[in-house]
Amino acid sequence: MSGLLDLLNSPTGKQMISGVADQTGNSIDQTGSVLTMALPLLMGAMKKNAATPEGAQGLMSALSNNHDGSILNNLSGLFGGGVDESVKKDGAGILGHVLGNKQSKVESAISQKSGVDTSSVASILKIAAPILLGLIGQKKQQENINEPSGIQDLLGSMMGGGQQANKQQSLIESFLDSDGDGSVLDDVAALALGGDKGGIGGMLGGLFGK
Structure with missing residues (x-):
């Protein structure tokens, strides 16, 4: 089973998907569909960036200084009173750094595949990005990774x-490096969820026990 x-x-x-859905006014299924495609793309882009010593050190510093996992300690508080603008600003900064000039392409492709409008996709990703970095930071602490060289493996x-992650990474890199229409997202999502290409809806149906 995929990580x-x-x-x-x-x-x-599930709390992240539900909370982000509430904050952005989208359904849980829509938000889950967006994140199913976005999370592997964001992780793959981070992994690609971390292939250079400078990129690995930059991500290591971000995880150590600002994204150590503490955001996960009170997700109900984060969503309960409305997500603070500082969190969204942080998310926008993460997306800009990780995706660079491919950000609009990624958001547009995810919108095309999920049926969620581009502005909603952008809002979902802004809120989800700091939580994703928090999850990575938490995992980094749990596995006691203190050197930048360990970030890619993490x-x-x-x-x-294994091979599935390598294939997924190749798909993600080809997507980020190309000017295609985003059709590779189906393959990325299928690999990310460890399933076949039965469609995003079917995968999410299994995910939420429907």
Whole structure:
């Protein structure tokens, strides 16, 4: 079973999807569909960036200084009173750094595949990005990773590990490096959830016990 399926199906993952849905005015299914495609893309982009010593050090510093997992300690508080603008600003900064000039392309492709409008996709990702970094930071602490060289392996394990993660990473890199229409997202999502290409809706149906 994929690491991302474990993440999305965990209490934290379900709370994240439900909370982000409430904040952005989208259904749980719509939000889950967006995050099913977005999370592997964001992790894959981080893994690609961390392939350079500078990129690995930058992500290591961000995880150590600002995203140590403490955001996960009170998700109900984060969503209960409305997500603070500082969290959204942080998310926008993360997306800009991780995706660079591909951000609008990624958001547009996810919108196309999920049926959620582009502005809602952007809002979902802004809120989800700091939570995702918090999850990575928490995992970094649990596995006692103190050197930048260990970041790529950590992200690979969270993407599922093994040949599946390598194939997923290749798909993600080809997507980020190309000017295609985003059709590869179906394959990315299928690999991320450890399933076949039965469609996002079917995968999410299983995810939420429908």
